[in-house]
Amino acid sequence: MNNFVYHNPTELIFGKGQISVLADKVQKLGKSILLVYGGGSIKRTGLYDKVIAILQEQGCTVNEVAGVEPNPRLSTVQKGIDLCKQNKIDWILAVGGGSVIDAAKAMATGAVYEGNVWDFYSRKAVPKGALPLGTILTLAATGSEMNRGSVITNWETQEKHGGTGTFPTFSILDPEHTFSVPKDQTIYGICDIMSHVFEQYFSHTENIPLQTRFAESILLTVIENAQKAIDNPNDYDARANLLYCGTMALNGTLPVGVVTDWATHSIEHAVSAIYDIPHGGGLAIIFPQWMRYVYKENVERFKRFAIHVWNVDPAGKSDDEIALAGIEATEAFFKKIGAPTRLADYQITDEKIDEMAKKATPFGPIGNFKKLHAEDVAQILRMSL
Ligand code: NZQ
Ligand code: ZN
Numbered sequence: 001m002n003n004f005v006y007h008n009p010t011e012l013i014f015g016k017g018q019i020s021v022l023a024d025k026v027q028k029l030g031k032s033i034l035l036v037y038g039g040g041s042i043k044r045t046g047l048y049d050k051v052i053a054i055l056q057e058q059g060c061t062v063n064e065v066a067g068v069e070p071n072p073r074l075s076t077v078q079k080g081i082d083l084c085k086q087n088k089i090d091w092i093l094a095v096g097g098g099s100v101i102d103a104a105k106a107m108a109t110g111a112v113y114e115g116n117v118w119d120f121y122s123r124k125a126v127p128k129g130a131l132p133l134g135t136i137l138t139l140a141a142t143g144s145e146m147n148r149g150s151v152i153t154n155w156e157t158q159e160k161h162g163g164t165g166t167f168p169t170f171s172i173l174d175p176e177h178t179f180s181v182p183k184d185q186t187i188y189g190i191c192d193i194m195s196h197v198f199e200q201y202f203s204h205t206e207n208i209p210l211q212t213r214f215a216e217s218i219l220l221t222v223i224e225n226a227q228k229a230i231d232n233p234n235d236y237d238a239r240a241n242l243l244y245c246g247t248m249a250l251n252g253t254l255p256v257g258v259v260t261d262w263a264t265h266s267i268e269h270a271v272s273a274i275y276d277i278p279h280g281g282g283l284a285i286i287f288p289q290w291m292r293y294v295y296k297e298n299v300e301r302f303k304r305f306a307i308h309v310w311n312v313d314p315a316g317k318s319d320d321e322i323a324l325a326g327i328e329a330t331e332a333f334f335k336k337i338g339a340p341t342r343l344a345d346y347q348i349t350d351e352k353i354d355e356m357a358k359k360a361t362p363f364g365p366i367g368n369f370k371k372l373h374a375e376d377v378a379q380i381l382r383m384s385l
Contacts, residue, residue, distance in 0.1 A: 001257035003257070004256040007252075008146065009169075010145070010167045010171055013170060013173065014173045015240075016175070019174060021170075022054045022134075023054055030090025030091055031060045031090065032088055032089050034064070034084055034091075035051070035055075035093050036080060036095070036103060036104040037066055037068065037094070038067070038068045038069075038096040038099060039068075040067075041096070041138065042096060042138065045138075045177070047138065047177060051136065055093075063089065065083065065107070071153050071272055072152055073152070073155050074117070074118055074152055074155070077103050077117060077152060078110075080092075080107030081106075081111050081117060084107060084110075085111060089111065090131075091134060091169070092107055092108050092133045093134045094133065094136070095135070095138065096138050097139035098143075098144040098279075101137070101145060101150075102142070102151050102152065103150075104133055105130075105144070105168075106121075108166050109127035109166055112130060113127065120163040122161065123163075127166065130165070130166035132169045134169055136171075136172045136174075136177065137171055137177070137178075137243070138177045138178060139181050139185060140181075140193065140243040141189035141192045141246055141279075143193075143249055143251055145168060145171035145247060146171055146247050146251035147167070147250050150162070150163055151163075151279075153272075158273050158274055160269040160273035161362075162269070175240040176239075178242075178243060179239065181233070183233075185278075186230055186233070187230065188281050188339070190222060190242065190280070190337060191281070192246075192283060193246045193249045194219060194330075195264065195265070195280070196249040197219050197222075197254065198287060199262050200254040200255050200258060200261070201219075201254070202294070202301060202302075203259050203369065204297075204369065211255075211258050214248075214254055218248055218254075219309050221245050222241075222242065222245050223333065225237075225242050226242070227336075227337060260368065261369045263290065263366040267381070268286055269360070270356045270359035271286070271343070274355065274359070275346060275348055277346045280339070281345075284334040284339035285339075286381075287330070289383040290380055291327045291330065292327055292383065293376070295324070296320075299320065300319075303319060303326070306325050307322065307326075309326065309329075310325070310329035312329065342385060343384050350382065353381045356378075357377040357378040357381060360374070360377045
């Protein structure tokens, strides 16, 4: 195990009815609020009205950025930064999925920065401060509610990059807020959560039994609850377990002391920068192909994955056969729950493969399990067509 420092300052407030803590947060953080939300789901579910009622009762002044896009755009982030700078905003409240939270993080860091917030995504600068951010999460997927990452798309240059944002001060996770998540987004969220675990599980770091078993527990819990949430969107326990898995998969618990990978996320970001496809859908397509491309780098790890996660019976099988059975089980699971399996499902052909491969590797080779150059990425994308 490698050395590590673990610090996560986000207060996680989990469960039914926890929105009531918002009043207390206003007292602590201030009454001038920028409310950030997406394309309207929170208005349809009534969550917007509940939030506004609490804020009004507390005598807050509320400015709003509505319409944050899935794959949130720099132009929308800029609107929020302008509002913060013009209105002496005390803190930002993001209500929605990962896109809303990521956009709000960029607004929070950009609001106290003189330069262009894109500097934090093009690796020109690192944020030195941020406005406080609270979140009310409505979709189990990204883990953005308890990490400092933020992924923004610069639509003009067709670049999508993860950058350093800011940890939320607090995040409210009520499983009932996820009952209304449509079937397709539920599926994408499941694929994203599992992919976050894969990125941190497939590692050459040795002697990490606790991190390994944490990762396997998250995968097993997602696998157990996925179909239940898809079949019965109002299943509180299934939604609650997926929600908590989403947070734990990417809140800094899994990567401590471990060299992690993240190549597949870079590849997916390059695909969605050009084709604007759902993040979890792209991952479901690309991850099994990445696994096939790299598994020989550490067959033992893939054997363990097959046996411990997918219950593959090793009897009578070669090492390669066991490893490949685990990869096939992953692919079969994604297919069974209704995730896309080929880039063709999004009408993506080989036309822009080289462009995507270049976009996936703008700062040099990606990944650690196997270092991938643009030619490797192109090969994985071809396998995904
Ligand atoms: O925009 P609204 O109307 O709110 O609708 C959203 C959106 O259309 C809808 N939705 C969310 N909660 C709902 C709901 N619909 C009904 N009921 C609810 N309760 O779902 C759609 C997708 O939302 P979005 O926020 O885009 O999804 P997700 O949470 O999967 O976020 C995806 C974004 O996060 C980035 C991705 O790249 C992508 O841009 N990521 C962020 C990460 C991070 N910050 O740590 C890590 C991830 O790997 C990921 O890259
Ligand atoms: Zn992801």
